[in-house]
Amino acid sequence: MSVHVTRSLVPPLDDFLERLKPIWEEARFTNDGPQVRELEQLVARELESPHGIAVANGTLALQLASAALDLEGEVITTPLSFVATASSLVWMGLTPVFADVHPTTWTLDPERCAEKITTRTRAILATHVYGFPCDVDSLAALAREKNLKLIFDASHTFGCSYRGRPLASYGDVATLSLHATKILHSAEGGFVCTADPDTAHRVRVQRNFGFDGLESFAVPGINAKLSELHAALALCILPYVEAAIVKRRERFEAYLEALHAVADRVELPRIPDDLEYNYSYFPLLFENEEAVHRAWLALVAMDVYPRRYFDPPLNSLPYMGRDRAPVAEALCPRLLCLPLHDGLPLDDVERIAAALVESLA
Ligand SMILES: Cc1ncc(COP(=O)(O)O)c(C=O)c1O
Structure with missing residues (x-):
């Protein structure tokens, strides 16, 4: 039998069917339903993130992070990551500026990052590649000193703790992918973590077409909602x-x-x-x-x-x-x-x- 680089975790089918019952009974398949809310609560607790927002995939999680932080201009990022890290910036009309990685950690090198900062730089987007931590202290100090936002692409990190804290709890915003290739997955899915309530609110609003309340469209948004079916799958896998x-x-x-x-x-x-x-x-x-x-x-x-x-x-x-x-x-x-x-x-x-x-x- 072929051996591939990974194989998705498959929960018992009965667990999934059990979770499908309330969805069928209530005919509620999407729009911030109870399965999504439960997943958000459990994952945010696991990641020790005060706010956690489930989204349709990890790429949209990155795009929503940029949108919620109101970024424009240049974002310094890593060349050693999955394509979505940098292409999500281009898709958002931002300019990725690549700083080199550190030769032993393979993550964004804070010194090389500092050299790339210009008056147009607004943020740093670094990846904890393979689940290995970035130099979180130096990057945070640099971001603070230069008044930049710090985003971590934490797609690979579910289950990783660094210095006794979940790796996804570092940074102004951290994003995860819940793609089927990830340890915790919802077939397709993503997650945004932040400690800032305003950023969290903006992600929620922008995830849902920019609806802020039933009739207000305060900002432009996109449809990045996770469905109840996808959330149910992740809830079955979590244990x-x-x-x-x-x-x-x-x-x-x-x-x-x-x-x-x-x-x-x-x-x-x-x-x-x-x-x-x-x-x-x-x-x-x-x-x-x-x-x-x-x-x-x-x-x-x-x-x-x-x-x-x-x-x-x-x-x-x-x-x-x-x-x-x-x-x-x-x-x-x-x-x-x-x-x-x-x-x-x-x-x-x-x-x-x-x-x-x-x-x-
Ligand atoms: C580092 C990294 N960032 C972003 C993504 C994009 O996530 P998704 O496939 O859920 O859109 C992935 C992976 O799949 C990834 O490995």
């Missing part, structure tokens, strides 16, 4: 997340052990200090792109499909400007994420690791 993380951890550690012998030829993922990790990704950093290619071919020949998260670097996309980011440009083509999910048989971990070791010989 299984913790156990899934335990199983992911076992597989993560099995990879580490099996790949230990080639640690001089490939950089194994290191869990940063003070991070309670969700084990969402197993990124390997190869010596060069050719080694990635060899590993890729070896795995695909076994019907195993790793992913080149995250290549190409976003500053190189044809619709972006001409910012250079030498560190990210050197890292991205050398990264490969191995299959990792709670149901991945340990035998598959062994097989995949053995093929990798051989490809590196």
Whole structure:
């Protein structure tokens, strides 16, 4: 059977059917219904965020963050992330300015970020890539000093705690994706976290066409509502997340052990200090792109499909400007994420690791 980079958590069908009953009985499928509200409450509590707003996907969560913070002009962001981080800015009419990442953390480097600040800069948008924390203190200090908003793309972080606090609780706004590839998912979905009640209100209003009350359209909005069906699915999955993380951890550690012998030829993922990790990704950093290619071919020949998260670097996309980011440009083509999910048989971990070791010989 094919092995993919991840496999969505699937709750018992009966749990889902149970949650569908009230939706059927009340014929209430959307528009801020009880399932969405329950999900918002539980997820916001889990993320220790005073306000949590469920939305249709993680891309709209990013767009709503920009809209709610009333951004215009330039936003400094990372080249090492999923395309939606930067393309959401372009879609909002903002100009992404790429600052380079730090060579060891792979997240936005605060020093490189400081160099890119101009009179047009309004915000910093940094990604906790793979669920690994950005330098939250330095970025917060920089944002404070320069009067900028700080947004974290926390799409990968559900289940991650940093220094005893959920990673998504840092920043003026943090956004998550609840896409089926994420540990907590609603098939398609997203989430916005903020401690600021005004920002939260603006996200809620703009998520719903700009309706502020029944008849007032104070600001332009979009339709970014999560449906009751999607919220019901996430509510069914939520109780299984913790156990899934335990199983992911076992597989993560099995990879580490099996790949230990080639640690001089490939950089194994290191869990940063003070991070309670969700084990969402197993990124390997190869010596060069050719080694990635060899590993890729070896795995695909076994019907195993790793992913080149995250290549190409976003500053190189044809619709972006001409910012250079030498560190990210050197890292991205050398990264490969191995299959990792709670149901991945340990035998598959062994097989995949053995093929990798051989490809590196
Ligand atoms: C870092 C990051 N940002 C944003 C997104 C966009 O989320 P969605 O697919 O829910 O729109 C994703 C992923 O899918 C992501 O990995």
